[in-house]
Amino acid sequence: MSALLKNLWLRNTILVIVVAIFxxxxxxxxxxxxxxxxxxxxxxxxxxxxxxxGVGQTFVxxxxxxxxxxxxxVALSGVVMAQVANHVPFDGAPLVVVTLLAGLAxxxxxxxxxxxxxxxLNLPPFITTFAMLEVTLGLSYIFSGGQPVAVNNAxxxxxxxxxxxxxxxxxIWMVIVVAIASVxxxxxxxxxxxxxxxxxxxAARLAGIATAxxxxxxxxxxxxCAAVVGFLYMAxxxxxxxxxxxxxELLEAIAAVVVGGTSLMGGQxxxxxxxxxxxxxxxxxxxxxxxxxxxxxxKVVLGVVILLxxxxxxxxxRYLAKA
Amino acid sequence: MRGIGxxxxxxxxxxxxxxxxxxxxxxxxVGENGAGxxxxxxxxxxAQRADRGSIAIDGTEVQISSPHDAERLGVGMIYQEFNLVxxxxxxxxxxxxxxxxxxxxxxxxxxxxxxxAVLQELGIELPLDRPARRLSxxxxxxxxxxxxxxxxxxxxxxxxPTAALTxxxxxxxxxxxxxxKAGGAGIIYISHRMEELPxxxxxxxxxxxxxxxxxxxxxxxxxxxxxRAMVGRPLDAHFPALEPVKPDAPVVLDVRDLSxxxxxxxxxxxxxxxxxxxxxxxxxxxxxxxxxxxxGADVPNSGVIAIDGKPTLMRTPHDGIKAxxxxxxxxxxxQGLVLGMSVRENITLAHLAQFVNREHLISRxxxxxxxxxxxxxxxxRTPGPEQLxxxxxxxxxxxxxxxxxxxxxxxxxxxxxxxxxxxxxxKSEIYALMKTLLENGAAIVMVSSELPEVLGMSxxxxxxxxxxxxxxxxxxxxxxxxxxxxxxxxxx
Numbered sequence: 001m002s003a004l005l006k007n008l009w010l011r012n013t014i015l016v017i018v019v020a021i022f023x024x025x026x027x028x029x030x031x032x033x034x035x036x037x038x039x040x041x042x043x044x045x046x047x048x049x050x051x052x053x054g055v056g057q058t059f060v061x062x063x064x065x066x067x068x069x070x071x072x073x074v075a076l077s078g079v080v081m082a083q084v085a086n087h088v089p090f091d092g093a094p095l096v097v098v099t100l101l102a103g104l105a106x107x108x109x110x111x112x113x114x115x116x117x118x119x120x121l122n123l124p125p126f127i128t129t130f131a132m133l134e135v136t137l138g139l140s141y142i143f144s145g146g147q148p149v150a151v152n153n154a155x156x157x158x159x160x161x162x163x164x165x166x167x168x169x170x171x172i173w174m175v176i177v178v179a180i181a182s183v184x185x186x187x188x189x190x191x192x193x194x195x196x197x198x199x200x201x202x203a204a205r206l207a208g209i210a211t212a213x214x215x216x217x218x219x220x221x222x223x224x225c226a227a228v229v230g231f232l233y234m235a236x237x238x239x240x241x242x243x244x245x246x247x248x249e250l251l252e253a254i255a256a257v258v259v260g261g262t263s264l265m266g267g268q269x270x271x272x273x274x275x276x277x278x279x280x281x282x283x284x285x286x287x288x289x290x291x292x293x294x295x296x297x298x299k300v301v302l303g304v305v306i307l308l309x310x311x312x313x314x315x316x317x318r319y320l321a322k323a
Numbered sequence: 324m325r326g327i328g329x330x331x332x333x334x335x336x337x338x339x340x341x342x343x344x345x346x347x348x349x350x351x352x353v354g355e356n357g358a359g360x361x362x363x364x365x366x367x368x369x370a371q372r373a374d375r376g377s378i379a380i381d382g383t384e385v386q387i388s389s390p391h392d393a394e395r396l397g398v399g400m401i402y403q404e405f406n407l408v409x410x411x412x413x414x415x416x417x418x419x420x421x422x423x424x425x426x427x428x429x430x431x432x433x434x435x436x437x438x439x440a441v442l443q444e445l446g447i448e449l450p451l452d453r454p455a456r457r458l459s460x461x462x463x464x465x466x467x468x469x470x471x472x473x474x475x476x477x478x479x480x481x482x483x484p485t486a487a488l489t490x491x492x493x494x495x496x497x498x499x500x501x502x503x504k505a506g507g508a509g510i511i512y513i514s515h516r517m518e519e520l521p522x523x524x525x526x527x528x529x530x531x532x533x534x535x536x537x538x539x540x541x542x543x544x545x546x547x548x549x550x551r552a553m554v555g556r557p558l559d560a561h562f563p564a565l566e567p568v569k570p571d572a573p574v575v576l577d578v579r580d581l582s583x584x585x586x587x588x589x590x591x592x593x594x595x596x597x598x599x600x601x602x603x604x605x606x607x608x609x610x611x612x613x614x615x616x617x618x619g620a621d622v623p624n625s626g627v628i629a630i631d632g633k634p635t636l637m638r639t640p641h642d643g644i645k646a647x648x649x650x651x652x653x654x655x656x657x658q659g660l661v662l663g664m665s666v667r668e669n670i671t672l673a674h675l676a677q678f679v680n681r682e683h684l685i686s687r688x689x690x691x692x693x694x695x696x697x698x699x700x701x702x703x704r705t706p707g708p709e710q711l712x713x714x715x716x717x718x719x720x721x722x723x724x725x726x727x728x729x730x731x732x733x734x735x736x737x738x739x740x741x742x743x744x745x746x747x748x749x750k751s752e753i754y755a756l757m758k759t760l761l762e763n764g765a766a767i768v769m770v771s772s773e774l775p776e777v778l779g780m781s782x783x784x785x786x787x788x789x790x791x792x793x794x795x796x797x798x799x800x801x802x803x804x805x806x807x808x809x810x811x812x813x814x815x
C-alpha cells in the first residue's frame with residue numbers, strides 16, 4: 001500500500017486526485033454548474049490562449065531559458081495582422097492565410113532576434129527577452145497609433161467566435177498546437193536535442209548537436225506561439241489592440257509551464273504537462289468564480305497553488321535523487 | 324597530522340598518513356596525480372573532513388571542521404586556483420571577511436594600515452587599489468599570501484605555487500618563502516617540479532596511492548630517488564596483451580603543427596590503424612587540450628588534422644564526428660552524459676539520425692533495440708534502457724558513454740582518462756573493448772594520469788609537458804621512472 005502511495009505521489013497522481021476531490025466539492029457547492037459540459041467547454045476556451053503561450057514557453061524553459069517577450073508579442077503581432085488584413089487586396093481564405101503568415105513572421109523574427117545575443121554572446125535570455133518585451137510593446141503602440149485597430153473584414157470575427165463540432169475555434173487551435181508540439185518534443189531529433197541541451201549543454205555540443213541552431217529554434221517557436229495567440233485575439237475581437245496580452249498573460253503562461261512539471265533549471269518538461277498546468281489554473285479560476293470567491297483573494301489562491309505545485313515537484317525530485 | 328584516513332565512494336583517498344611540520348621549515352609534499360596530496364591538504368584546511376586520525380597544532384589536539392576553524396588556528400591555504408573576487412581590489416580581497424569596522428562603517432584607514440604592515444614586513448609592493456582581475460598571476464598569488472598572513476597564519480600550504488609563474492617571479496617567491504621561514508612559519512609546499520625541490524625544500528615527503536612512502540631531508544633525497552619513491556610499484560597485470568601494430572598498417576590520424584594558445588603549441592604525431600598512442604604528463608600539461616582540439620571541441624589556432632590521409636577542418640564537435648572521431652571526455656558527468664536522460668537516450672544522442680524514419684520521427688523501437696544491444700555487448704549493469712543514467716555507477720556510466728560512440732563509424736577514438744574513478748572489473752572490460760576496437764582497424768589516442776595504464780595499454784607513449792610533446796617512448800623503452808622524469812622535467 002505504501003509503495004502504491006509512493007508511486008502515485010511520484011507520478012504526481014496525488015495532485016490529480018486532490019484536484020478531483022476539490023472539483024467534486026466545488027461542483028456540489030455550485031449546484032452542478034461546475035462539472036457540466038457547457039461550463040467545461042468555456043474553461044477550455046479560456047485556457048486556450050494561456051496554453052498556447054505556455055507551449056512555446058515550455059520549449060524555451062526546457063533549455064533553461066526564459067522568454068519574457070511573449071505577452072507584448074501577442075500585442076504586436078495582433079496589431080500587425082490587423083493592419084495587414086486591412087491593407088492587402090485579398091478576401092476569403094487567402095486573406096486569412098496571408099494575415100496569419102504575416103503574424104507568424106513577426107513572431108518568428110522576434111524570436112530569432114531574442115536568440116541572437118543568447119547564442120552568440122551567451123547573454124542571459126532574461127535580459128534579451130526583457131529588452132524585446134519593451135521593444136515590441138513600443139512597436140505595437142507605434143503601428144496602432146495607441147488605439148485598437150479595427151479589422152474591416154468580417155471573416156475574422158466569424159473565425160474568432162466560431163465553433164467546430166461544438167468546440168470554439170481557439171480550443172481547436174490549442175489541440176492542434178499541443179499535438180504538434182508534443183510530437184515535436186517527444187518524437188523528433190529536434191525535441192530530443194532540446195531536452196539534451198537543457199540537461200547538459202556541453203555534453204550535447206560534444207555529441208555533435210548544433211546547439212546554437214536548437215537554441216535559436218526554441219525562441220522562434222515561442223515567438224510563433226505568441227503570434228498564434230495574437231491571431232486568435234485579433235479574430236475574436238475583430239481588432240488588433242496594443243493592450244492585448246500585456247497584462248497577466250506572461251506570468252500565467254510561465255505558471256502553466258511550471259505547474260505542469262517543467263523544470264526551470266532545464267532538461268526536463270512536457271507539453272501535456274503544460275496543458276494540464278493551464279487546465280488546472282483555468283479550473284481553479286472558474287471554480288472560484290462560480291462559488292463567488294473575491295477576485296482579489298483569487299490571486300492569493302493562485303499564488304499559493306503555484307508554489308505548492310513547485311514545492312511538491314522539488315520534493316519528488318529530491319526523493320528520486322536519493323533513490 | 325597523525326593517522327589520517329579518508330575514503331570517497333569507491334576510492335580510498337588516504338590511509339593512515341602521518342605528517343609533522345616544524346616551525347621555520349619548508350616541507351615539500353610530492354606524489355603522482357591522485358596520490359592524495361590535495362585531499363590531505365584540504366583536510367588540514369578544513370575543506371574536507373577526515374574519516375580517521377587527528378591533528379595537533381603546537382602540541383594541542385585540534386578539531387578542524389570548517390575553513391573558518393583552520394583560519395582561526397593559523398592555517399593558511401593557497402590553492403592553485405586562487406580564491407579571489409575579480410571585481411574587488413587587492414586591499415578588499417586581502418581583508419575579505421575580515422574587514423575592520425568602526426561602528427557600522429568600514430574603517431578604510433585601518434584596512435590600509437593593516438595590509439601595508441604585512442606588505443612592509445614581507446618587503447613587497449602591491450597596487451592595493453587595483454581590481455584583482457587586472458593584476459598579474461604573481462600579484463594575485465601575493466594577495467593570497469598576504470591574505471593568509473594578515474590572518475596570522477603560521478602554517479602556510481602552497482599548492483603548486485610556481486605552476487603559472489615566470490622564472491623571475493619564481494625567484495621572488497622563493498625569496499619571500501625564505502623570509503616567511505625566518506619569521507617562524509611552517510610551510511607545506513606541494514610541487515610537481517623536481518628541479519625546484521633542492522632549492523626550496525628542507526624535507527621531502529612522498530605520497531603514493533594515498534599512503535605515505537617516505538620522508539627524508541632534501542639534501543639526502545636525490546630527484547631520482549624521489550621519482551622512484553613516487554612510482555615504485557609493479558605494473559598491474561590486468562591489461563590485455565596488445566597485438567603489435569602491423570608493419571603495413573596505414574596512418575589513420577595525422578596531426579601536424581597543432582597549436583591552441585596558450586595551452587598547446589606545435590603538436591605533431593600520427594597514429595596508425597590498430598595502434599594506441601598514450602599521452603602521459605602531469606595535470607595541466609596540455610594533454611586534454613590536445614585531444615579536445617583534435618575532436619573539434621576547441622578550435623585550434625593553427626594546424627592540420629588528417630583522417631585516413633584526408634585533411635579535415637574541425638571547427639565544431641559535429642565536424643569531428645563527421646570526420647570519424649569519437650571523443651570520450653575525462654569529465655563523464657559534466658561533458659559525456661546528460662544525467663537526467665535515460666540510458667537509451669544517452670546512447671543514441673550522437674547518432675539520432677540513424678533512428679529517424681521517413682516521417683522524420685524517431686523510431687522508439689529501433690532505438691530500444693540498439694540500446695539493448697549495446698547494453699548486452701558492453702555488459703552495462705542497468706535495470707533496463709529506461710533507467711536514468713544518473714542512477715548508474717561510474718563504470719557503467721562510462722560504458723554508456725562508450726556505447727554512444729560505438730554506434731557511429733568512428734575511425735579514431737580519443738580516450739581522456741578512460742578509467743578514472745571506476746572499479747577494477749569495469750576497467751578490464753574497457754581495456755578489452757579498446758583491444759576490440761584496434762582489431763577492427765581503429766586508431767586510439769589515450770590520455771591517462773595513471774602511469775601503469777599508459778605503460779600497459781599503449782604501443783607508443785608521448786610525454787606532454789608545458790603544452791608540447793617533449794619525448795616519445797616505444798612501449799619497450801618506457802619505464803615509469805623515465806616517463807615521470809620526462810613529465811616533470813627532471814634529468815633522469
